[in-house]
Amino acid sequence: MQNNRSTLFFKNKPMIIGNYSTVGSKEGHGNFSKYFHCVLDDDKFGEKTFEKAERKILEHTLNHAVKGANLTMDDINVLVCGDLLNQIISSTFAARKFGVPYLGLYGACSTMTEGLTLSAMLVDGKYVKNVLCGTGTHFSSAERQYRNPLELGNQRPQTSQWTITGAGASVISSEGVGHYIVSATIGKVVDYDVKDVNNMGAAMAPAAMDTLITHFKNTNTKPEDYDLILTGDLGKLGSEILIDLMENKGYNLRENYCDCGHMVYSDTQKTHQGGSGAGCSASVFNSYVLAKLTDGSYKRVLFCATGALLSTLSSQQGDSIPGICHAVEIIRNEKVKKWR
Amino acid sequence: MQNNRSTLFFKNKPMIIGNYSTVGSKEGHGNFSKYFHCVLDDDKFGEKTFEKAERKILEHTLNHAVKGANLTMDDINVLVCGDLLNQIISSTFAARKFGVPYLGLYGACSTMTEGLTLSAMLVDGKYVKNVLCGTGTHFSSAERQYRNPLELGNQRPQTSQWTITGAGASVISSEGVGHYIVSATIGKVVDYDVKDVNNMGAAMAPAAMDTLITHFKNTNTKPEDYDLILTGDLGKLGSEILIDLMENKGYNLRENYCDCGHMVYSDTQKTHQGGSGAGCSASVFNSYVLAKLTDGSYKRVLFCATGALLSTLSSQQGDSIPGICHAVEIIRNEKVKKWR
Numbered sequence: 001m002q003n004n005r006s007t008l009f010f011k012n013k014p015m016i017i018g019n020y021s022t023v024g025s026k027e028g029h030g031n032f033s034k035y036f037h038c039v040l041d042d043d044k045f046g047e048k049t050f051e052k053a054e055r056k057i058l059e060h061t062l063n064h065a066v067k068g069a070n071l072t073m074d075d076i077n078v079l080v081c082g083d084l085l086n087q088i089i090s091s092t093f094a095a096r097k098f099g100v101p102y103l104g105l106y107g108a109c110s111t112m113t114e115g116l117t118l119s120a121m122l123v124d125g126k127y128v129k130n131v132l133c134g135t136g137t138h139f140s141s142a143e144r145q146y147r148n149p150l151e152l153g154n155q156r157p158q159t160s161q162w163t164i165t166g167a168g169a170s171v172i173s174s175e176g177v178g179h180y181i182v183s184a185t186i187g188k189v190v191d192y193d194v195k196d197v198n199n200m201g202a203a204m205a206p207a208a209m210d211t212l213i214t215h216f217k218n219t220n221t222k223p224e225d226y227d228l229i230l231t232g233d234l235g236k237l238g239s240e241i242l243i244d245l246m247e248n249k250g251y252n253l254r255e256n257y258c259d260c261g262h263m264v265y266s267d268t269q270k271t272h273q274g275g276s277g278a279g280c281s282a283s284v285f286n287s288y289v290l291a292k293l294t295d296g297s298y299k300r301v302l303f304c305a306t307g308a309l310l311s312t313l314s315s316q317q318g319d320s321i322p323g324i325c326h327a328v329e330i331i332r333n334e335k336v337k338k339w340r
Numbered sequence: 341m342q343n344n345r346s347t348l349f350f351k352n353k354p355m356i357i358g359n360y361s362t363v364g365s366k367e368g369h370g371n372f373s374k375y376f377h378c379v380l381d382d383d384k385f386g387e388k389t390f391e392k393a394e395r396k397i398l399e400h401t402l403n404h405a406v407k408g409a410n411l412t413m414d415d416i417n418v419l420v421c422g423d424l425l426n427q428i429i430s431s432t433f434a435a436r437k438f439g440v441p442y443l444g445l446y447g448a449c450s451t452m453t454e455g456l457t458l459s460a461m462l463v464d465g466k467y468v469k470n471v472l473c474g475t476g477t478h479f480s481s482a483e484r485q486y487r488n489p490l491e492l493g494n495q496r497p498q499t500s501q502w503t504i505t506g507a508g509a510s511v512i513s514s515e516g517v518g519h520y521i522v523s524a525t526i527g528k529v530v531d532y533d534v535k536d537v538n539n540m541g542a543a544m545a546p547a548a549m550d551t552l553i554t555h556f557k558n559t560n561t562k563p564e565d566y567d568l569i570l571t572g573d574l575g576k577l578g579s580e581i582l583i584d585l586m587e588n589k590g591y592n593l594r595e596n597y598c599d600c601g602h603m604v605y606s607d608t609q610k611t612h613q614g615g616s617g618a619g620c621s622a623s624v625f626n627s628y629v630l631a632k633l634t635d636g637s638y639k640r641v642l643f644c645a646t647g648a649l650l651s652t653l654s655s656q657q658g659d660s661i662p663g664i665c666h667a668v669e670i671i672r673n674e675k676v677k678k679w680r
Contacts, residue, residue, distance in 0.1 A: 005417050005441060006417055006418060006441035006468070008462075009467075051657065078526055085651065086426040087426070087448065087650065087654070088649075089649070089651045089659075092529060092649040092662050093529075093659065095528070096529040096530075096662045100528065101526040101528050103445075103447075104447050104649070104664075105443075105446065106444045106445065106446040107444050108427065114443060114444070121465060122348075124465070125467075128345075186418055186441040186442070186443060187442070188442060189439075191436050309428075311427035311429045313391060313426065313429065314433070317392065322433065324432075
């Protein structure tokens, strides 16, 4: 049992039959602008507060993922959702709006793969038919909850990342046509005693390493078996650390590995190490990655969203930053003709 | 599908093979003192802060639940855990200590039944063998995060409840001997526009009603089919509201219904409406309720932990309090001879 402690195999191949991504204007000027479904001009989305904007972005994304799957909210059995705000209020209020049975998660920026894992299990085990899964973040709500008031205009350290304004959502189902979720590895909390809250990549990279190696061992695969290995938001520095850590363990990630945070912004956007936030990997996965699976560029993808599970209080009380990473393996369904 | 949208049936009957409860001294002087496994003299459990005490109480409880199941942490495939602190740090740091694959939840005070639902699914679907599931709260950490500094000495409104200091944990497995989890209903977010953060019972009662009625319909059962229907922490007022709401819908809860929050403290303890907090229903379920299933007092129990999904920020921005309730049905296994 120990050798296969935490990898779940989905023999009935649950499918991602709908997906959607919404991002803010800054993200819309990044590297994936032509892949995102919706780019907002107004980061507040017409709302009075950043938190209400984050909620509206998430609701908009969940709603359109369901439409993309040619379903209505009444067809959704369970909404699996989480976000970064205290008590995950964006998710909860979205669930309230839609009136759908709801499981709230907290996995920080690993939420998308934690959600996909649970969604795949709900469908694969034939407990329910359609699950909606998503997450989102907002730069400004995250800054003021976790860091400093924007009005302070603090200079950002070179190791920092930029929490993206955006959301991504998937509909997982036993019926319809979509790419397959075939397995998932639930990650452990790994902590290498990094205490610098402005260097999340370094804090999360060891967790990504742990989950990747566990997944390779449990599934008897190697990095080269995948067309793409994608971490969530380690950023530029964090993903370089991961490559080094993996090399030390005998795994070569130099060929087919990318990080959503590293890729999402262009080099001219001055975000330092790149993007972060639960919405980062969620929006990139639900746009670019699924599009590339659909057009055949990728056949087998290992999607590993990473999370830093600290709170402002845990840091204030001297704790280091615990990291986590859940990996989800997706295989191309060639019957998917249209990129949604 | 709509008629059975969100009730999961566990045909392989996952079992609760280990359980444990830890509470503070105030709870130890309440109505269930002889059922709790561990009553602390020191609410800080030797730690310097309330948050670190909450974490230690949860760790202690999780550890002993595993021991009670005659397992070690190495036998546990997944830890499913959540709590009330921002970014659920008690759960995360417990997961870090144990090095077990970890799924973090946020369901406020509904966490125990959200966790039992997911744990039962992980085992029932044969994804893994042993799942550890728990939650805990601390009066003093909750007060200062959600309400006021203790040092203020504020008078508490008559409708308020007292967040318990305590934790409860269960080990769910496909092997061994334990009472059976046979079904679970995932709740919707229900909001009757209650905005009084000192009246959580009123905010959560409509969600409990919604889940109870859904569960009865989906399982084709009536209240009288259960020996005990137990809500999480509606408290005295909230449970009276639930009885009234259910009566209006044609269901009689007057015979076999109790609420953990209402029962946990004695009348002389001046907690006003009784206990609350994720640790309330978790500790009562994992002590008194499982003991009464073991001695044959109960054969069929419907355990419905309830949660108020607000944050301080959502209230500050004028939002009302969304409620949720997940129901888990447990059936006695008469082979369980020893109350753990």
